[in-house]
Amino acid sequence: MQRHWWQEAVVYQVYPRSFQDSNGDGIGDLQGIIQHLDYIKNLGATVIWLNPIYASPNDDNGYDISDYRKIMTDFGTMEDFDQLLTLAHEKGLKIMMDLVVNHTSDEHHWFMESRKSKKNKYRDYYFWRDSKNGNPPNNWKSNFSGSAWQFDETTGQYYLHLFSKKQPDLNWDNSLVRQEVFDLMKFWLDKGVDGFRMDVINLISKKQGLPDDPNASKTAVEDAMSWVANGPKVHDYLQEMNQKVLSKYNVITVGETPSASTQDAIKYTGFDRHELEMVFQFEHMGLDWSQSGLGKWSTNKVSLIELKGVMSRWQTALNGKAWNSLYWNNHDQPRIVSRFGNDSSKYRVLSAKMLGLLLHFMQGTPYIYQGEEIGMTNVHFDNIADYKDLETLNAYHEIVEDKKQISAQQMMAYIHHSSRDNARTPMQWDATKNAGFTDGNPWIKVNPAYKQINVSEALNDPNSIYYFYKKMNELRSQYDVIVYGNYSLLDPKDNEAFAYERQLDQQHLFIVTNFTSHVIKRNYKVYNDQKSRLLLSNYDDDLKRDLRPYEAKVYYYEE
Numbered sequence: 273m274q275r276h277w278w279q280e281a282v283v284y285q286v287y288p289r290s291f292q293d294s295n296g297d298g299i300g301d302l303q304g305i306i307q308h309l310d311y312i313k314n315l316g317a318t319v320i321w322l323n324p325i326y327a328s329p330n331d332d333n334g335y336d337i338s339d340y341r342k343i344m345t346d347f348g349t350m351e352d353f354d355q356l357l358t359l360a361h362e363k364g365l366k367i368m369m370d371l372v373v374n375h376t377s378d379e380h381h382w383f384m385e386s387r388k389s390k391k392n393k394y395r396d397y398y399f400w401r402d403s404k405n406g407n408p409p410n411n412w413k414s415n416f417s418g419s420a421w422q423f424d425e426t427t428g429q430y431y432l433h434l435f436s437k438k439q440p441d442l443n444w445d446n447s448l449v450r451q452e453v454f455d456l457m458k459f460w461l462d463k464g465v466d467g468f469r470m471d472v473i474n475l476i477s478k479k480q481g482l483p484d485d486p487n488a489s490k491t492a493v494e495d496a497m498s499w500v501a502n503g504p505k506v507h508d509y510l511q512e513m514n515q516k517v518l519s520k521y522n523v524i525t526v527g528e529t530p531s532a533s534t535q536d537a538i539k540y541t542g543f544d545r546h547e548l549e550m551v552f553q554f555e556h557m558g559l560d561w562s563q564s565g566l567g568k569w570s571t572n573k574v575s576l577i578e579l580k581g582v583m584s585r586w587q588t589a590l591n592g593k594a595w596n597s598l599y600w601n602n603h604d605q606p607r608i609v610s611r612f613g614n615d616s617s618k619y620r621v622l623s624a625k626m627l628g629l630l631l632h633f634m635q636g637t638p639y640i641y642q643g644e645e646i647g648m649t650n651v652h653f654d655n656i657a658d659y660k661d662l663e664t665l666n667a668y669h670e671i672v673e674d675k676k677q678i679s680a681q682q683m684m685a686y687i688h689h690s691s692r693d694n695a696r697t698p699m700q701w702d703a704t705k706n707a708g709f710t711d712g713n714p715w716i717k718v719n720p721a722y723k724q725i726n727v728s729e730a731l732n733d734p735n736s737i738y739y740f741y742k743k744m745n746e747l748r749s750q751y752d753v754i755v756y757g758n759y760s761l762l763d764p765k766d767n768e769a770f771a772y773e774r775q776l777d778q779q780h781l782f783i784v785t786n787f788t789s790h791v792i793k794r795n796y797k798v799y800n801d802q803k804s805r806l807l808l809s810n811y812d813d814d815l816k817r818d819l820r821p822y823e824a825k826v827y828y829y830e831e
């Protein structure tokens with residue numbers, strides 16, 4: 273297998289709005305990130321992924337971009353960005369930008385021009401269609417509730433928006449659009465950024481003729497993405513992007529690809545395909561979704577057997593052909609310790625370490641989302657007005673108020689479990705007011721758990737989750753097998769323990785985790801092997817066959 277720096281990398285994701293406010297306006301900013309570069313460096317991360325920091329009216333917290341070459345005023349200036357990039361590079365940290373080019377903001381000048389008249393030179397940058405018998409042009413749904421089409425008075429046509437109506441979809445079939453995107457990518461790469469995380473990049477090529485989705489009435493919004501994802505020309509466009517831009521720089525790329533199968537991922541990231549380096553797949557994130565049509569809105573618990581099935585399928589299908597990203601958390605997902613682990617005071621630390629270990633010893637590039645390294649938990653606001661995320665608010669409005677499908681109380685339980693705002697409450701730095709995030713009024717309330725769960729506590733406790741993650745990152749740089757080894761699952765039907773092996777030449781790893789809050793007894797071959805030694809564990813000692821609540825261990829041996 274060819275080796276590349278981005279395979280050995282550890283990515284730390286910063287959601288700038290919620291990371292650190294430096295000027296008291298209640299919103300995180302670039303100077304705030306600068307204050308914590310050493311914190312990220314000391315954790316052992318090597319790349320920082322910044323969620324969008326471009327000019328934006330913030331309908332979707334920066335995923336609606338009005339100028340790709342300007343910095344959002346809330347976050348600072350281009351000078352602040354240049355300073356951040358220089359300082360990060362001086363410390364050996366790379367910067368990966370978010371590239372949001374499936375859609376722009378409706379306040380981007382291309383769209384403002386486009387909507388003016390049918391003859392405008394930017395008209396064809398977007399999808400404009402006539403109504404069909406008084407209805408929208410087709411039955412596609414927006415990811416953020418309602419139809420994916422918005423009627424526009426000026427020209428009497430509808431435009432397509434797979435996300436909010438302030439996020440019109442760009443028409444990638446227009447070569448001028450592609451050229452604009454390639455130019456703006458070069459603008460950032462020439463500044464010295466080290467790569468891109470590409471927002472919903474597998475939605476950029478729409479099916480010819482924009483046909484109705486035959487399953488639209490049956491599916492939840494998220495499932496409806498499968499009809500619009502992985503369109504007919506997506507690989508042509510990514511290969512063109514690679515040839516014209518990416519191949520000229522030595523960068524990291526990761527495409528966000530809802531509804532991508534392992535076969536799709538091999539096409540996007542195959543070592544010989546010249547498209548992307550890796551994708552964010554969603555299968556493991558959909559395992560606790562509702563079976564009754566409400567998609568992500570549920571309080572279901574994940575089934576360990578299903579989780580093993582999905583993770584292992586991705587591990588083995590891509591091995592030797594393409595490359596995995598490894599993630600539990602990001603700005604769209606609830607906190608993993610509350611979701612797959614146990615966030616009670618008794619088990620939070622143990623289960624957070626267990627989940628971290630389970631993921632980081634798989635094959636792929638690991639992503640750590642801000643706060644994951646201190647075991648931040650989901651937030652439970654009682655009042656819907658305390659939520660800021662438009663997906664959450666639109667869903668509440670549609671499911672509870674419009675369609676009256678479930679009670680407000682039930683929906684709040686789902687929101688507590690699944691809302692994106694679980695990830696977006698401010699970073700918890702210390703136990704002072706607003707968790708040390710801001711001197712002002714935070715744009716979203718701080719999770720009250722900050723008094724116990726914060727960076728300052730973690731740094732003072734040698735047994736903290738933070739130091740456990742740091743240790744994992746150190747081991748990654750010492751053992752090639754962690755990065756490059758192949759993967760095999762043990763006991764797929766065991767619904768309490770998740771165990772797997774990794775192997776690279778003579779190097780072997782054996783990983784076992786107890787997914788329950790009770791002691792389980794398991795006997796593994798490795799226990800009888802004189803040569804094996806414990807590399808990492810979330811307990812102080814090793815009882816071998818007795819696996820204590822959420823116990824997680826890695827053994828190493830050579831053979």
Ligand code: NOJ
Nearest residue numbers: 332335372435471472604
């Ligand atoms: C995926 C991003 O991660 C999410 O936060 C955003 O709302 C949508 N894409 C639309 O850009």
